[in-house]
Amino acid sequence: MTDDFDPDTWAGNKRVALEQVSGPFCTMQFTVETNGRQGGDWGHGSRLKITLESIASVAMQARVDGQQGDSGFIDKLEILVGGDDELRVFSLALERLAHHLYNLTEVQEKQP
Secondary structure, three states, X not given: OOHHXXXXXXXXXXXXXXXXXXXXXXXXXXXXXEOOOOOOOOOOOXXXXXXXXXXXXXXXXXXXXXXXXXXXXXXXXXXXEEOHHHHHHHHHHHHHHHHHHHHHHHHHHHOO
C-alpha cells in the first residue's frame, strides 16, 4: 500500500487517543489517529487509523476479504479508513458495535 498508513503524511492536524484496557487475563492497547474532516473522499478527505495491539495475552485473528493470514494469531491489527463520509459512517458503526457488545457482556455476567 502507499504511505496512507503513516499519519505524518496526512494533511491537517492529527488527533491521537492512546489507551490500554485490561481484563483479569489480558491487556489490549488501542490507538486512534485522524486528521478529521478534510472535505473529500479517499483522495482528499479525512484519514482514520485504528490500531489494536496485544500488550498481554490477547488472542486475535484477522481475515481480509475472507482470507486468513498464514500466521494464525496476530499481535497487532491496523485499520485505515479514508474519506469524510467514511469517517462518519465508521464512527457510527463502532458506536453501535460497542453498544451491542456491552449489552451482550452485561447479560452474560448477570446469568447464574
